[in-house]
Amino acid sequence: MSAAHHWNETGGTTLGTVGIKQVAEHAGVSPGTVSNVLNRPERVAATTRARVEQSIRELGFVRNGSASTLRAGHSSTIGLMVLDLANPFFTDVARGVEDVASERGYAVLLASSAESGEREQRNIRVFAEQRVRGVLLTPVGDEGQNADRLSDRGVPVVLLDHPTPRANQCSVAVDDVAGGELAAGRLLADGARTLAFVTGPSALRQCADRRKGALRALRAAGLGREAMRELTVPAMNARAGQEAARRLLESGPLPDAVFCANDLLALGVLRVLLQAGVKVPHDVALIGYDDIEFSAAAAVPLSSVRQPTYQLGRIATELLLEECDDPDGHAHQQVMFQPELVVRDSSRREAHRVEGGRPQ
Amino acid sequence: MSAAHHWNETGGTTLGTVGIKQVAEHAGVSPGTVSNVLNRPERVAATTRARVEQSIRELGFVRNGSASTLRAGHSSTIGLMVLDLANPFFTDVARGVEDVASERGYAVLLASSAESGEREQRNIRVFAEQRVRGVLLTPVGDEGQNADRLSDRGVPVVLLDHPTPRANQCSVAVDDVAGGELAAGRLLADGARTLAFVTGPSALRQCADRRKGALRALRAAGLGREAMRELTVPAMNARAGQEAARRLLESGPLPDAVFCANDLLALGVLRVLLQAGVKVPHDVALIGYDDIEFSAAAAVPLSSVRQPTYQLGRIATELLLEECDDPDGHAHQQVMFQPELVVRDSSRREAHRVEGGRPQ
DNA sequence: CCGGAGGGTTGACACGTTTTAAACGGATGA
């Protein structure tokens, strides 16, 4: 019987909004005190605090975020915009971001640009309207004009999975040139003489860098540019990979090996090759990028370039929140991780034994 | 030279916030008029409107969402909470949601409960603080007390991937009992006499329903409950699937077939079975659930129960926004889709030919 | 007994937008 009724005692649905004012009245203090209980509990006497907290519970009060934001000039929400929500790489990053953000009491406004500059711009505008405290952005283009729009407004921006030469902003990235070199280098070292590089829009920095790395490996192996055929597809998903593989099959002899700019593309390529009776890796070796969870379980376990995905999200968020908490004392830094090649069957020319590599 | 400087003309960074007031002054009108230009353009004379819009552009004004929200009592944002962001099923749903929401001018606050009731509660609180206009929720438990917290506050809630018996709310779901029956029925029809059911926490309705369907198929085949061994794992991901498969291998003879409550589990199971030298489907047939993109590209292409994922997100959002726009005239409805079995190699006892099914 | 210090609390204002009733001005008809 003494169990506290949440909401209010007047039967029926709670209509009248309960704000800081109602709480104050109920607890017999002033609204200012309630606000202090919420924001600087140490400044209010223990007994009053307890009374107020009790009232808060009894009335089922929840703070009005818009009012706080309006008053404070900024919310306690950060924006996260990724290139593609359907890509496990980015959902892993997002997990890292969410974990850190929620540890520090921030909410995350998650959006996807779907690799479209226009959608990126639209979402940035939403972020701006919501007065987010800061933004984590994986930019579509290389210029980052959209990011500048925010920076100019005084909103901290950390570039995610995108290095920056500019010293006036933070960035967290993985060395994609090194990754491309690693992958192509391995294929060449295994004896491949002709390569295909399946990639998304060259406007995507990730694609451009991985290509650059592949070319570097090519040069190091004493081969010319013509030894690598490039297939550009409009998106970075499995369907696009299938399309690329079909193009590959239709036109002339197959290359010795295929390097894909990400695992989704590689899985698509793999599927079509196998359907066409092409043996992987015997006829064509294959390496992907990102080492998403599914690569290990593919028809032929996929070799891939692994990145510290979750860490990427964590570090970026820590950097961002550091800048938010102390904009002046904050020193911008550009963090660059090194990728790691995970070799599985799809690129193993000789052995076809069951993968014995890292368990994970 | 006449190119409009965005932001303001005073060199340096824009510090002073530019609000409706500054725009009004710059355009020589009152703040109310600017507001009208933004919200009911038809009520303001063409020439004034043009002048105001010009000022908006020149000053780089963006509306302060918190102020709008405060004034209106609710924002133009909807909350979406899914069980697991790492599951392609939910990212597909999220795409559907985002598309409809952005068509209608709403932003989406995307969160993941990670199948944890506590995280669900925390995120719901964030939604409440942000005064979201409505919420799409895939509840962790069956009770939906968290959802009620919102409904009681007058926030429309649509249950996503979760049917409801209650007539006072909308829900959109796929018939998981039918799906489970479909999958298990096929395995039994193909000759299996013993089954294993690999599933997540039974508190998840999806798991419970699919199990119920499987049992129903069992009964229809004239078999007893004991013909189906149940393996419950704490999460619905590939790692958990691997764990389940190991348990399966360690203990006694293998079942004729394995039915997994989702594809991530199935991929994990598949991987461990293959590593252990178990032939799929020859030794053990396997069917998953969700038909995620990667299932078709798995080591053995995975049979699976397909759901209209993207549509699920779209319909749910349309229902929600309909309720938001007209809370009184809105009639709650419970939408139930029927799933579809996609047969691939993993459950085909005889033929091992390359999949010739639907292209997709 | 008085003055001052300082913790605890208060009250009033500001944040930027939306909204409503009222004011304005030009045109029409009496």
Next chain:
DNA sequence: TCATCCGTTTAAAACGTGTCAACCCTCCGG
């Protein structure tokens, strides 16, 4: 000429919270 009317614009009052100067009270040293 004046009253009326309509389309357009304005001024002012909210919305709920955070902040800050002022205030009250108690306690302490002189």
